[in-house]
Amino acid sequence: xxxxxxxxxxxxxxxxxxxxxxxxxxxxxxxxxxxxxxxxxxxxxxxxxxxxxxxxxxxxxxxxxxxxxxxxxxxxxxxxxxxxxxxxxxxxxxxxxxxxxxxxxxxxxxxxxxxxxxxxxxxxxxxxxxxxxxxxxxxxxxxxxxxxxxxxxxxxxxxxxxxxxxxxxxxxxxxxxxxxxxxxxxxxxxxxxxxxxxxxxxxxxxxxxxxxxxxxxxxxxxxxxxxxxxxxxxxxxxxxxxxxxxxxxxxxxxxxxxxxxxxxxxxxxxxxxxxxxxxxxxxxxxxxxxxxxxxxxxxxxxxxxxxxxxxxxxxxxxxxxxxxxxxxxxxxxxxxxx
Numbered sequence: 001x002x003x004x005x006x007x008x009x010x011x012x013x014x015x016x017x018x019x020x021x022x023x024x025x026x027x028x029x030x031x032x033x034x035x036x037x038x039x040x041x042x043x044x045x046x047x048x049x050x051x052x053x054x055x056x057x058x059x060x061x062x063x064x065x066x067x068x069x070x071x072x073x074x075x076x077x078x079x080x081x082x083x084x085x086x087x088x089x090x091x092x093x094x095x096x097x098x099x100x101x102x103x104x105x106x107x108x109x110x111x112x113x114x115x116x117x118x119x120x121x122x123x124x125x126x127x128x129x130x131x132x133x134x135x136x137x138x139x140x141x142x143x144x145x146x147x148x149x150x151x152x153x154x155x156x157x158x159x160x161x162x163x164x165x166x167x168x169x170x171x172x173x174x175x176x177x178x179x180x181x182x183x184x185x186x187x188x189x190x191x192x193x194x195x196x197x198x199x200x201x202x203x204x205x206x207x208x209x210x211x212x213x214x215x216x217x218x219x220x221x222x223x224x225x226x227x228x229x230x231x232x233x234x235x236x237x238x239x240x241x242x243x244x245x246x247x248x249x250x251x252x253x254x255x256x257x258x259x260x261x262x263x264x265x266x267x268x269x270x271x272x273x274x275x276x277x278x279x280x281x282x283x284x285x286x287x288x289x290x291x292x293x294x295x296x297x298x299x300x301x302x303x304x305x306x307x308x309x310x311x312x313x314x315x316x317x318x319x320x321x322x323x324x325x326x327x328x329x330x331x332x333x334x335x336x337x338x
Contacts, residue, residue, distance in 0.1 A: 005068065011104070013053070024094055030050065031047070035047050035049075036059065036069045041059055041127070055072065070126065140209060144258055183218055184218070187211060190210050216289065238282065240281065242276070242277065242278075244274065244276070245273060251306070252266060252306055258296050264302065264303060267304070270307075272309065272310050273310070287318075295322040295324065299323055305319075306320055
């Protein structure tokens with residue numbers, strides 16, 4: 001309906017000119033509604049607004065209904081010649097201060113076409129996750145599986161980035177920083193909703209799962225930022241106190257919907273495990289999520305067990321056991337390869 005729900009990075013040419021003047025504001029409303037109509041889920045459309053700048057849109061569909069969009073704009077392509085004369089005419093048409101308006105035009109980002117495609121590919125995946133989460137626990141479980149596939153693709157992209165030059169690493173770090181902004185907003189809204197006293201137990205459990213999934217996605221985005229540290233030789237293991245049983249329980253709960261959908265028993269065994277330990281909570285959680293995700297993915301029937309037990313002295317042994325087909329000798333030989 002043209003209402004902006006969440007926005008970041010507005011351009012001066014929008015906030016100080018187009019969104020202020022009633023005629024140009026109507027152009028913005030038309031661009032955000034009519035021109036986003038009919039875009040198929042999983043695709044995006046690039047268009048030029050009546051106000052002369054570019055925007056890109058991908059839809060958010062819930063139950064076959066078009067309820068919203070994710071936009072990237074306003075911007076201009078860097079390979080386009082400047083159109084200062086056209087914007088000068090536009091300034092006169094709406095009565096804008098020409099000098100200030102053209103200065104705002106000069107500040108509009110000039111984006112590379114490939115960069116736009118990369119960003120919109122993520123937005124399309126993100127829009128799909130939002131749509132599926134809105135259908136309840138069954139659709140939520142499917143969305144988490146889709147997120148796992150996306151996470152695997154992200155790891156592959158990270159491996160490719162490690163072999164690229166410094167400029168590409170800088171680009172990835174910059175994009176990750178931009179992606180965190182809307183994700184933090186979504187996590188904030190989920191945190192507010194989960195406190196609603198009118199929620200049913202099932203609704204609250206669903207929101208908590210959304211929070212945990214979003215937090216994991218945020219940790220993966222932070223991993224991309226670690227690439228720069230890896231190249232600089234500054235990557236280190238963190239050591240801090242944390243509640244180990246809670247970490248293990250939260251990790252198991254993250255996979256509970258996926259295990260239930262596949263008809264698997266999910267067991268958690270922590271005999272004799274201390275409550276508070278010192279270690280790298282973030283990377284430990286990532287390792288456990290990798291192992292649990294693979295166990296559930298490749299187990300067709302039976303059970304998956306996450307076990308933590310004392311291993312002598314101050315050491316603890318973490319293991320994930322499943323009733324799946326296991327790994328071939330060739331696969332085992334590749335376990336610790338880059």
